[in-house]
Amino acid sequence: MxxxxxxxxxxxxxxxxxxxxxxxxxxxxxxxxxxxxxxxxxxxxxxxxxxxxxxxxxxxxxxxxxxxxxxxxxIATEPAEDWPTRLGRAAVTDVYEVRMGVEVQAARLAAHRRTPEDVSALRAALDGRRAAVAGDDAGFVDADIALHTAVVAAAHNPVLADLFTEFTPVLREGLVTLLSLTGLREHTPDTGDATHTALVRAITAGDPDRAAAVLLGELEETLQLLRGSG
Missing domain, CATH: 1.10.10.10 (Winged helix-like DNA-binding domain superfamily/Winged helix DNA-binding domain)
Structure with a gap:
């Protein structure tokens, strides 16, 4: 031919x-x-x-x-799928399971490595999350992810930061859908505020075990909600 x-x-x-x-x-x-x-x-x-x-x-x-x-x-008849494409096709629960490993480790490192600038960024992100309570679900999720991004940034590990950045689009879509399906914020508009406050406090205090435990508990709870809404 x-x-x-x-x-x-x-x-x-x-x-x-x-x-x-x-x-x-x-x-x-x-x-x-x-x-x-x-x-x-x-x-x-x-x-x-x-x-x-x-x-x-x-x-x-x-x-x-x-x-x-x-x-x-x-060497192949079909093109290799790049990482962002594969993530985009993955189930949000699968991505969330990997996120837990990445972010819990980041929280531990952040408690060891946080700088005064990191602490300021974490507190500002926590304030931003609280301010987003009055907005819609998408804005609240964006503010939530911004806080988690600040935690990862405080770990000062570029590989962890890159991994979290790759996960963000899938996580955002899954969390917005979760809030829409469950109506969680209709009853608790500031859902997760206590745990996120405890997380920031643990990192600020330099307590890696506490930071990891708080974050793991919060992520596991969300993962269960994601599984239940699937």
């Missing part, structure tokens, strides 16, 4: 898409070698530099792998 020339538009994207279609159709099987850049460029009607960029995109998607001096070989 000939590749056929491309239309004049984003050529690299078109070339990558056309090659991806050929790989998915089995035209070049896993383990097989792609034609050389010159051959592909001629069949696609583009320059070698366009082909080179398209192959680089396919390599980034986990479909092909260049071998020095040997050429480019197919």
């Amino acid at each position: 000939p590749l056929g020339p491309l239309r004049p538009s984003p050529l690299v994207e078109q070339a990558a898409q056309r090659l991806r279609q050929q790989i998915a159709a089995g035209h070049w099987p896993v383990g097989g070698k792609l034609p050389g850049e010159t051959t592909l460029a001629k069949e696609l009607g583009v320059g070698r530099s366009t082909v080179r960029e398209a192959l680089r995109a396919l390599a980034g998607a986990g479909l092909v792998r260049p071998r020095h001096g040997a050429g480019v070989f197919v």
